[in-house]
Structure formats: C-alpha cells, structure tokens
Amino acid sequence: MQVDLKLDEEQRQIVAMVRELAQERIAPFAAEWDEREEFPWPVVEAYREAGLFALAFPETYGGVGASAVTQVLVVEELAKVDATAAIILAVQWLGALPILVAGSEAQKARYLPKLASGEWLAAMALTEPEAGSDVAGLQARAVRVDGGYRLTGQKKFISHGAIADVLTTFARTGGPGAKGLSAFIVEKGAPGVRVGRIERKLGLRASNTAEILFDDCFVPERHRIGEEGEGFSIAMRTLDRSRPAVAAQALGIAEGAFAAALQYAQERRAFGQEIARFQAIQFMLADMAMGIEAARGLVYRAAHLVEEEGRGGGRLTTANRYSAMAKCFASDVAMQVTIDAVQILGGYGYIRDFPVERFMRDAKITQIYEGTNQIQRIIIARSYLDLAPGP
Amino acid sequence: MHVVVCIKQILDPEIPPREFQVDPQTKRAVRGRASLVISPFDLNALEVAVQLKERAGGRVTVVSLGGEETPEALRRALAMGADEAVWIRDGALEATDASGTARCLAAAIAKLDEPDLVLFGRQAGDWDQGLVGPMVAEALGWPLVTNVFQTRGENSPLELLQQAEGGYRVVAATLPAAATITNHEANVARLPKVREIMLANRKPITQWSLGDLGLAADEVAPRVVVEALAVPVPEGHCTFIEGETAQEKAQNLARALRELKVI
Ligand SMILES: Cc1cc2nc3c(=O)[nH]c(=O)nc-3n(C[C@H](O)[C@H](O)[C@H](O)COP(=O)(O)OP(=O)(O)OC[C@H]3O[C@@H](n4cnc5c(N)ncnc54)[C@H](O)[C@@H]3O)c2cc1C
Numbered sequence: 001m002q003v004d005l006k007l008d009e010e011q012r013q014i015v016a017m018v019r020e021l022a023q024e025r026i027a028p029f030a031a032e033w034d035e036r037e038e039f040p041w042p043v044v045e046a047y048r049e050a051g052l053f054a055l056a057f058p059e060t061y062g063g064v065g066a067s068a069v070t071q072v073l074v075v076e077e078l079a080k081v082d083a084t085a086a087i088i089l090a091v092q093w094l095g096a097l098p099i100l101v102a103g104s105e106a107q108k109a110r111y112l113p114k115l116a117s118g119e120w121l122a123a124m125a126l127t128e129p130e131a132g133s134d135v136a137g138l139q140a141r142a143v144r145v146d147g148g149y150r151l152t153g154q155k156k157f158i159s160h161g162a163i164a165d166v167l168t169t170f171a172r173t174g175g176p177g178a179k180g181l182s183a184f185i186v187e188k189g190a191p192g193v194r195v196g197r198i199e200r201k202l203g204l205r206a207s208n209t210a211e212i213l214f215d216d217c218f219v220p221e222r223h224r225i226g227e228e229g230e231g232f233s234i235a236m237r238t239l240d241r242s243r244p245a246v247a248a249q250a251l252g253i254a255e256g257a258f259a260a261a262l263q264y265a266q267e268r269r270a271f272g273q274e275i276a277r278f279q280a281i282q283f284m285l286a287d288m289a290m291g292i293e294a295a296r297g298l299v300y301r302a303a304h305l306v307e308e309e310g311r312g313g314g315r316l317t318t319a320n321r322y323s324a325m326a327k328c329f330a331s332d333v334a335m336q337v338t339i340d341a342v343q344i345l346g347g348y349g350y351i352r353d354f355p356v357e358r359f360m361r362d363a364k365i366t367q368i369y370e371g372t373n374q375i376q377r378i379i380i381a382r383s384y385l386d387l388a389p390g391p
Numbered sequence: 392m393h394v395v396v397c398i399k400q401i402l403d404p405e406i407p408p409r410e411f412q413v414d415p416q417t418k419r420a421v422r423g424r425a426s427l428v429i430s431p432f433d434l435n436a437l438e439v440a441v442q443l444k445e446r447a448g449g450r451v452t453v454v455s456l457g458g459e460e461t462p463e464a465l466r467r468a469l470a471m472g473a474d475e476a477v478w479i480r481d482g483a484l485e486a487t488d489a490s491g492t493a494r495c496l497a498a499a500i501a502k503l504d505e506p507d508l509v510l511f512g513r514q515a516g517d518w519d520q521g522l523v524g525p526m527v528a529e530a531l532g533w534p535l536v537t538n539v540f541q542t543r544g545e546n547s548p549l550e551l552l553q554q555a556e557g558g559y560r561v562v563a564a565t566l567p568a569a570a571t572i573t574n575h576e577a578n579v580a581r582l583p584k585v586r587e588i589m590l591a592n593r594k595p596i597t598q599w600s601l602g603d604l605g606l607a608a609d610e611v612a613p614r615v616v617v618e619a620l621a622v623p624v625p626e627g628h629c630t631f632i633e634g635e636t637a638q639e640k641a642q643n644l645a646r647a648l649r650e651l652k653v654i
Contacts, residue, residue, distance in 0.1 A: 009463065009592060013470065013583075014589075017470075020582055050585060051584040051585040051586050052585060055585060064585055064586050266409075
C-alpha cells in the first residue's frame with residue numbers, strides 16, 4: 001500500500017475551518033462544561049451550522065460523503081481542545097453505522113438525512129451491565145409478537161443515551177451465543193424505553209453516558225436492522241468502521257497535551273533557565289512527539305484502509321488489524337503523553353486552571369471504550385494467527 | 392448586483408510574538424511556521440459582500456494578487472459564498488508595492504463583467520498601510536467610502552454605513568463605487584460549511600497575468616523603498632511605589648504616572 005500522509009487541499013481547508021470552530025466555540029468553554037458535567041449543546045449547534053455531522057454520510061442521504069481519512073482528521077482536530085466535543089461526532093456516526101451497513105432502503109431514507117444534518121442525534125447501545133467485551137453474551141431479549149418484537153433488558157454506559165433521538169441496539173431473538181442476536185432501531189419516546197442512571201465519570205465528564213432500560217418495549221418489525229440473527233455481525237461490522245474515529249480522538253488528546261506541555265516548557269523558568277533546557281524535560285518531549293507521530297501514521301493508515309475496504313457493508317479483514325492497532329496504540333500514547341504533560345507542568349499540571357489534567361482524565365476512556373485495549377490486542381494477534389476471528 | 396472583493400493573503404497575524412521574525416536583508420517577515428490566512432479586514436469585506444448578495448441577489452467575485460498559495464485564500468472565499476475567483480499571478484509582481492498592486496487590481500476590475508461595488512479591507516493585517524483601496528478607487532475614477540461596516544438597500548444609490556465618532560454615518564453611494572471595510576459585530580466572517588468547502592474545490596479559479604491585464608512589468612515596479620525593517624524590542628522596568636498609608640501610596644502612584652505622562 002502507498003504511504004501518503006499528505007492532506008489534499010480540501011482536507012486542509014476542512015481542518016482549518018474545524019480548527020477555527022474549535023478555538024472559537026469549544027476551547028474557551030471546555031473546562032467549564034467539564035466542571036459542570038453538563039452536555040455541551042452549543043457544540044451540537046456549532047456542528048449543525050458547520051455541517052460537520054454530514055461528513056460520514058453518503059450524498060444520497062443528505063451527507064457529503066467525506067472519506068474516512070477526512071473524518072478522522074476532523075475528530076482529531078476537535079480532540080486537541082476537547083475530547084468530549086470530539087466524541088459527539090464519533091458517537092453520531094457510531095449510532096448511524098448499523099443502519100449504514102445493514103439498514104433497509106426505507107430505514108436509510110427515514111433516519112440518515114436527519115442524522116446527517118444533526119437534527120436528530122443517534123446512539124449505539126450495545127454494552128450491558130453483564131456484557132461489555134463479551135458481545136456474544138448479551139442478555140437483553142427481543143420476543144417476537146404480532147407485527148414486531150417486545151424488548152426487555154438493560155443497556156449500560158451508552159454515550160448520548162439520554163439525549164439521542166434514535167438508538168441502534170442489540171438484543172437476543174434466538175438462543176445463546178453470537179447467532180442469537182438481532183439489531184434494532186428504537187426511537188426516542190417509544191413506550192417501554194426509559195433512561196436510567198446518568199453516569200458520573202473520571203473524565204469525558206460533559207459527555208452524556210446513560211443507562212437505558214427496556215421494559216416490554218414494542219419495536220415494529222420494520223425497525224429490525226438486517227435479518228434475525230444478524231445482530232452480532234452487524235455489531236462487528238459497525239465497530240470495524242468506527243474504531244479509527246476513537247483512535248483519532250486519542251491522537252488529538254495527545255497532541256493537545258503535547259502542545260500545552262511544549263509551550264509551558266519554554267515559558268516556565270527554574271534554576272535560572274527555561275525548564276525546556278533540562279535534558280529530562282527534553283527527553284519527555286521527544287518521547288511524546290515520537291509516540292504522537294507513530295500513532296498518527298497508524299490512525300491515518302487505518303482510516304485509509306477502512307475507506308478502501310469499507311464501501312459495501314461487509315466485515316473488514318485487512319483494515320481491522322490496523323484499526324485495532326491504531327485504536328490501541330493511539331490510546332496508549334494518549335495516556336502516556338497526558339501523564340507526561342501533567343508532569344512537565346509540575347504542580348500547575350495537577351490544577352484545573354490548566355487543561356492538561358482534563359486531557360489526562362479524558363485520555364483514559366480511549367483505552368476502554370469501543371473494545372478495551374486488551375480486546376484490541378486479541379484482534380491484532382488473531383489477525384496473524386490462523387484462528388477464528390474473535391470478539 | 393455584482394460585488395467584487397479584493398483580498399490579500401498574509402502571514403497569520405495571530406502567531407505568538409516570540410515566533411515573529413523579520414529578515415533584515417530582504418526586509419520581509421520570515422514565514423517560519425506561520426500559516427497563511429486572509430487578511431482580517433478582508434474577511435469582514437467578504438462577509439459584507441455575501442450579506443449583500445443574500446439580500447439583494449447577484450454575485451460576488453473575489454480577486455487576489457499573490458504567490459503560489461493564493462488559491463487557498465480564494466477557495467476559502469468561495470466556500471464563504473463568493474461565486475467566482477480571479478488570481479492575478481505573475482512573477483514580475485513578486486516585489487511590487489501598494490501602487491503596483493492597485494494598478495493590477497484596477498485593471499482586473501475593469502476587465503470583469505460590470506461590477507457595481509468593489510470592497511477592500513480597511514488595511515492589510517501585515518503592513519497596515521490602508522493604501523490599496525483608495526488607490527484602486529482613484530484609478531477607476533469611482534467614488535470611495537472608507538470605514539464602512541455594513542450596507543443597506545438593494546440598488547444604486549446603495550446605503551453604506553460608515554463608522555463615525557460615537558456612532559455611524561449613512562452615505563448614499565451612486566454605483567459603481569468602492570468602499571473600504573472595517574470590522575464590526577455585524578460583519579464577523581462566517582465559518583464556511585463543510586459542504587461549501589467541498590463545492591468550492593470544484594469551482595474554477597481564473598488566472599490573469601500582467602499581459603492579460605494589459606500591463607507591463609515596469610508599470611508595477613515598486614515605488615516605495617523600505618529602508619529598514621526590525622521587530623521592536625519591548626523593555627520592561629519595575630518601580631516600587633512607596634508610602635506609609637494606602638492614601639499616600641495612591642498619591643505617589645498618581646504622581647509617578649503623571650510624570651510618565653500616562654495620565
Ligand atoms: C464513557 C463511556 C462511554 C461508553 N459508550 C458506549 C456506547 O456508546 N455504546 C456502548 O455500547 N458501550 C459504551 N461504553 C461501554 C464500553 O464499550 C465498555 O465499557 C467496554 O467495552 C468494556 O466493557 P466492560 O465495561 O463490560 O468491561 P469487561 O468486558 O467486563 O472487561 C473488564 C476487564 O477485563 C478485560 N477483558 C475482558 N475480556 C477479556 C479477554 N477475553 N481477554 C483479556 N481481557 C479481557 C477487559 O479488557 C477489561 O480490562 C462506554 C463506556 C464508557 C465508560
């Protein structure tokens with residue numbers, strides 16, 4: 001494959017616009033949103049105005065059909081100032097992906113244009129209290145009734161769970177294991193769906209993370225995505241495509257923290273000189289920069305492969321190895337870089353007046369969601385071993 | 392209504408002062424890591440033009456004279472709502488100054504399809520001279536209104552809102568006319584939308600050389616010679632104001648400030 005990280009003119013212009021948007025409408029308020037643990041609606045409004053939600057949707061459904069590389073560039077740019085703001089886009093795309101990869105024409109026509117404009121928000125509800133990494137072990141049940149299904153069960157840690165208009169979710173229509181799962185669309189306000197706890201978190205505090213409770217919730221048959229029993233496959237095809245965006249979020253967090261540390265190191269003086277003159281600080285900066293550049297290579301490459309391989313709605317094979325690597329590596333880099341950034345800022349790094357402690361708290365989630373880094377390592381290893389594809 | 396906006400691409404004026412350097416030999420700013428942006432008042436001018444188009448109909452043409460990265464600025468303008476773009480590009484313009492630039496712009500405007508209004512930023516964000524707008528108006532023989540921040544109406548005479556001490560003045564301008572634009576809350580430049588950025592990349596950019604404009608190289612040779620260029624070095628001093636009581640300290644502070652002619 002070719003290794004070409006040069007952005008084209010269109011990408012550079014979109015990134016430049018996003019950078020301005022981030023500087024004007026996100027950066028000045030991010031600390032306050034974090035502090036108040038309040039979902040940042042002004043960010044949603046800014047994305048609607050700029051047309052950012054549309055990036056990942058095809059032109060036929062009101063989107064602009066930007067490449068996966070452009071999508072990750074945008075998420076990365078946003079995460080440089082605020083990880084919560086960045087994940088708003090990624091969650092919208094994640095929520096829409098089951099429909100994009102396996103939805104019927106009618107489902108696409110009904111949901112995608114409103115999700116592309118941002119008029120509706122989406123969420124993807126997979127995780128349950130007793131099943132996170134182990135997707136095949138989901139317990140929520142969908143029982144067939146006249147004209148559709150009745151859903152009962154509980155979903156946990158659902159990003160935008162309490163605010164989404166459209167929820168794509170997964171429940172068991174058959175026996176145990178992966179083959180018994182099906183995918184569904186549940187609209188806001190459907191009888192029998194209720195929002196439970198809103199989680200209070202270490203980081204990503206302004207992001208909405210909610211529990212969803214289904215209690216005999218009727219879902220019409222036309223809201224089933226794909227065939228009965230196709231749920232596990234749809235979940236995997238979704239995650240195959242969504243991981244580069246989380247990797248980009250991690251990369252952006254690392255870059256934001258590095259920039260803050262780099263600036264601080266050249267301004268702060270100790271023992272009569274800028275701390276950037278101390279080799280100990282220089283070595284940290286060098287390690288941070290190396291990690292970031294290596295992560296960037298993986299993230300863009302993964303996005304590029306998802307773009308190439310991801311057109312139909314099927315499972316990805318080549319791309320998967322690289323998106324797992326990108327997500328795992330970039331999030332590990334983000335964690336280390338943000339820890340080092342706090343260290344370089346010394347006491348000020350630990351104080352909320354500077355953004356690096358927020359970056360450090362935010363970085364942690366990127367090692368956990370959309371498949372923990374342990375799961376990513378399993379995917380990577382299995383892509384080399386001659387074993388059945390794993391979780 | 393056909394509105395023309397002349398824009399200049401400059402080094403981002405928002406870079407940290409620490410990074411700003413000039414080359415004493417060439418007497419130019421050093422590019423360094425600074426990105427190129429549309430000069431801030433030119434963005435206000437673009438916004439005024441696009442608002443006028445949205446109100447009165449018609450079209451907006453952007454014109455820029457500049458080096459190899461000029462298309463980026465033009466595409467940004469197209470994404471903000473301009474319909475056509477002209478790039479004046481000629482090796483002979485490398486060293487030109489305000490008068491040469493104005494000559495080229497005037498020739499380009501004369502070549503365009505009957506413009507009604509031509510807008511400029513009040514001054515460019517690099518040299519801050521504020522010469523080009525008035526010089527072009529002079530060359531075209533058009534009326535010029537300076538320090539405008541908004542327009543009203545849809546036809547000639549067009550009302551131009553001009554900033555004035557403590558308020559604004561309304562000037563009715565018979566078209567065609569020229570105006571220089573200053574910043575105001577009414578003309579904060581919009582961010583382009585993703586879709587517009589993508590469409591802008593599909594619009595063609597017209598290129599005109601000096602020859603196309605009917606100009607010869609010696610007509611645009613610089614007439615101003617920059618003798619020296621340097622970044623001023625700020626100096627800081629610290630004086631402690633003494634005094635027994637708060638009142639005495641305040642009096643001493645006031646005296647010190649008066650001696651420094653600050654108050
Ligand atoms: C802020 C936030 C937002 C989230 N958003 C969403 C969302 O929008 N939609 C959604 O569906 N979910 C979401 N999640 C859930 C998230 O994806 C899961 O928490 C994650 O997949 C891990 O699942 P778990 O918490 O059940 O951990 P578990 O699966 O119980 O894992 C616990 C530990 O065991 C390890 N482990 C598990 N299995 C293996 C194995 N086979 N080999 C080695 N180690 C293993 C894990 O790596 C981890 O360290 C979100 C979570 C958070 C915190």
